[in-house]
Amino acid sequence: MAKIIGLPKLSPTMEEGTLVSWAKKEGDTVDVDDLLAEVETDKATMEFRSFDRGVLLKILVPEGVTLEAEVPVAIIGKAGEDITELLAQVESAGAAATEAAPAAESAPAAESAPESASASVSAAESGPASAPESVPAPVSASAPGSRGGRVISSPLVRRLARERSIDLRSVQGSGPHGRIVKRDIESYAGPVAARSMLGGERLPPEVRQASSMRRTIARRLTESKQTIPHYYLTIDCDIGPLSDARKAMNAELEADGKKVSLNDLIIKAAAVALRRVPEVNASFMGKEIHYHQVVDISVAVAVDEGLMTPVIRDADRKGIGQIAEEVRELAGRARDRKLSIEEMTNGTFSISNLGMYGIEEFTAVINPPEAAILAVGTIREEPIVQAGAVVPGRRMRFTMSCDHRIVDGATGARYLAAFKRIIESPLNMLL
Amino acid sequence: MRELRYREALREAMLEEMERDERVFLMGEEVGHYQGAYKVSEGLLDKFGERRVIDTPIAEAGFAGIGIGAAMVGLRPIIEFMTWNFSFVAFDQIISNAAKIHQMSAGALQVPIVFRGPNGSARQVASQHSHAVAPFYVSIPGLYVCQPSTPRDAKGLLKTAIRSNNPVVFLEGETLYGVKGEVPDEGVEELIPFGESRVARNGADCTIVTWGRPYYVAMAAAEKLAADGTECEVIDPRTLRPLDMGPIIESVRRTNRCVVVHEHWPYGGPGAEIVDRVQREAFDYLDAPVERVTGLDVPMPYALNLENEVLPTEERIIDAVKRVSYAK
Incomplete structure (x- = not known):
């Protein structure tokens, strides 16, 4: 018997997902574990595999639409099966959901329901949902340059749009059947800069849909700053010994074609320091405090559309060479957006490094439920006074943001002092 | 010379x-x-x-x-x-x-x-x-x-x-x-190798590929189009086998449009072959479907007025260039 297939929750934190592409089309046979679609969740593009066997009878949402979890996306059944009833059910649920939305939002029982959804194709489609079987209204394909939900454009335009990151749904096509052609995309991108330079007409902002990663970053960081009482501690360290240690290690590693970075050493130092001041390696969980038995360091990696935090597990127990390799491998996959959810969740402490941009020091936003994040600045070569004499020095400033609910000032300061001892005397890592 | x-x-x-x-x-x-x-x-x-x-x-x-x-x-x-x-x-x-x-x-x-x-x-x-x-x-x-x-x-x-x-x-x-x-003057020997297309006219707006008798019709059409501001690049393959697609593809990548003009019938032949290769080798550069202006798909009529209609005309070439340029 045919059944409605909902968008699965592909990660514990997934509230909504963008259906990036269908791997099957209507009429295709589907087996258990067959790839049905690719879904972009809050941080990764995930595979949506079938739990059912049969024929894909109906696709209910087009590619590119963002939906809440559980919203119906397809109907699977036997070949030729009558699905009019199921379709009616899907449609009426959509309509009911739209009507019920305002009530659901104010109802206390709404806790179990996802937040109101908004499909990204056009504003007309938002369908706030109160029940798992609700769906957004059927997608209207009235966007310019589109026909039947598909944007019509020349191959050249598609390439240019990819290169210039232009969403073709916002470009008006002037060719046959509304086809978007070269002159449309050029007049779309060009005159904006030219006209505003002339100081003539004031142009409205260019409106783009925020990616699901961008929305996740916005939500989590707002939540962090609003709920966690941050305070900041800065410590200035002599980075000379660590630089020298790195140089010596790299000389050893050269034969194997390997290298460690200063950042890899800082990860290791921070991890070892967490063992020495374990109060910082904790999470405030409402009525409980969780003291972590493991030291897992989240490393902030800038990617095209935002930021990801792959986690180096057991960084306190790993060799620096291994940390270096893992960081490089995870960062590479982060940029390709190929990290799994497991690889970027459940860290116990974060490190963010903007030294490569010449930033001397900065404060970072805590990545909940972690208790602290360490912000790493650039190396400064400057004169320092040592035993009454001015000598050339290499310095680096570290600023830790702490969750005051569990890490008090003295605790944070003790941590940074332990960290500084390791940084300034790297052999300390071995103790 | x-x-x-x-x-x-x-x-x-x-x-x-x-x-x-x-x-x-x-x-x-x-x-x-x-x-x-x-x-x-x-x-x-x-x-x-x-x-x-x-x-x-x-x-x-x-x-x-x-x-x-x-x-x-x-x-x-x-x-x-x-x-x-x-x-x-x-x-x-x-x-x-x-x-x-x-x-x-x-x-x-x-x-x-x-x-x-x-x-x-x-x-x-x-x-x-x-x-x-x-x-x-x-x-x-x-x-x-x-x-x-x-x-x-x-x-x-x-x-x-x-x-x-x-x-x-x-x-x-x-x-x-x-x-x-x-x-070339007497005494100057010139051997033209097989498989070398010749760019007969430079232009940035549309690529015309043509050979044989319609070459002259296309060149005349290109002049008229130039008067209206559309500059066509005209390329003559000269040898149809081997066929040198290099300059044609290079040109289409710049102009983003292509019209193939030939006397032979539209079904198959070198004209269709060139279209096939252009769409495969310059797909991401095409702003419009590749068009052809061909001899019409009929046995040649005897009447002169009809024969003139069957052969590629300047008018049909100009129309095709305008269509791929989305002009008018």
């Missing part, structure tokens, strides 16, 4: 090659005493005598076959068809023998032969005598196919054809024989 007519350029090519290599000889209907049906071979009989300029009976299968046999044993024949329409009775010789012997003898035999003559419509010679034959021959591996548009290309390509060790189908044009154009 001097100006020569297309027929004079061809004659010079044969004369120079016959002087250079005594194995080269010319055979066909009316090539000798009548001085050539289109006067291409004028004067060659007097210069080289009856052993090397041979008049034949009206028997294309026979003299094409004799030519192939002569080539197999070491001579270098030029076989003139009075028109390419008459090659159909020699089709089997060209396809089954000339194009195959080298492969079937495992390389032991070669067939260095040139089949040449006027191709395509002349003026009111009706359906049986107006064939543009390139599609028939261009699809055969084992043959080279040349179709020069200008006197210079005619001379340079025919010399290369005569020196080729493999069979060449050389397509001229009755309406082109009187066309004048620049040809």
Whole structure:
């Protein structure tokens, strides 16, 4: 018997997902574990595999639409099966959901329901949902340059749009059947800069849909700053010994074609320091405090559309060479957006490094439920006074943001002092 | 450079090659005493005598076959068809023998032969005598196919054809024989290699690929389009097999649009082949479907007004360029 297939929750934190592409089309046979679609969740593009066997009878949402979890996306059944009833059910649920939305939002029982959804194709489609079987209204394909939900454009335009990151749904096509052609995309991108330079007409902002990663970053960081009482501690360290240690290690590693970075050493130092001041390696969980038995360091990696935090597990127990390799491998996959959810969740402490941009020091936003994040600045070569004499020095400033609910000032300061001892005397890592 | 007519350029090519290599000889209907049906071979009989300029009976299968046999044993024949329409009775010789012997003898035999003559419509010679034959021959591996548009290309390509060790189908044009154009001075030898397209006109807005008689129609259309501000790049492949797509693809990547103009029928042939390769090799650069302006898909009518409609016209070329440019 045919059944409605909902968008699965592909990660514990997934509230909504963008259906990036269908791997099957209507009429295709589907087996258990067959790839049905690719879904972009809050941080990764995930595979949506079938739990059912049969024929894909109906696709209910087009590619590119963002939906809440559980919203119906397809109907699977036997070949030729009558699905009019199921379709009616899907449609009426959509309509009911739209009507019920305002009530659901104010109802206390709404806790179990996802937040109101908004499909990204056009504003007309938002369908706030109160029940798992609700769906957004059927997608209207009235966007310019589109026909039947598909944007019509020349191959050249598609390439240019990819290169210039232009969403073709916002470009008006002037060719046959509304086809978007070269002159449309050029007049779309060009005159904006030219006209505003002339100081003539004031142009409205260019409106783009925020990616699901961008929305996740916005939500989590707002939540962090609003709920966690941050305070900041800065410590200035002599980075000379660590630089020298790195140089010596790299000389050893050269034969194997390997290298460690200063950042890899800082990860290791921070991890070892967490063992020495374990109060910082904790999470405030409402009525409980969780003291972590493991030291897992989240490393902030800038990617095209935002930021990801792959986690180096057991960084306190790993060799620096291994940390270096893992960081490089995870960062590479982060940029390709190929990290799994497991690889970027459940860290116990974060490190963010903007030294490569010449930033001397900065404060970072805590990545909940972690208790602290360490912000790493650039190396400064400057004169320092040592035993009454001015000598050339290499310095680096570290600023830790702490969750005051569990890490008090003295605790944070003790941590940074332990960290500084390791940084300034790297052999300390071995103790 | 001097100006020569297309027929004079061809004659010079044969004369120079016959002087250079005594194995080269010319055979066909009316090539000798009548001085050539289109006067291409004028004067060659007097210069080289009856052993090397041979008049034949009206028997294309026979003299094409004799030519192939002569080539197999070491001579270098030029076989003139009075028109390419008459090659159909020699089709089997060209396809089954000339194009195959080298492969079937495992390389032991070669067939260095040139089949040449006027191709395509002349003026009111009706359906049986107006064939543009390139599609028939261009699809055969084992043959080279040349179709020069200008006197210079005619001379340079025919010399290369005569020196080729493999069979060449050389397509001229009755309406082109009187066309004048620049040809390198006497004593300056120019061999134009097979497989080199020529950019005849530069332009940034649309690429036109054309050869043979419509080449001149397309060039005139390009001038009119330029007056309206649309600059076409015109490219002549010159040899249809091998086909040099390099300059064509390079051009389409700049102009983002392409119109292919040819005399032969629209179904298949080098015209369709070029469209196929453009869409595959320049897909991400195309702003519009590739268009073709072709001879219409009918047997050629006798009436002059109808014949003029069937052949590619300036108007149809201009319309096609405007369509791919999304103009008006």
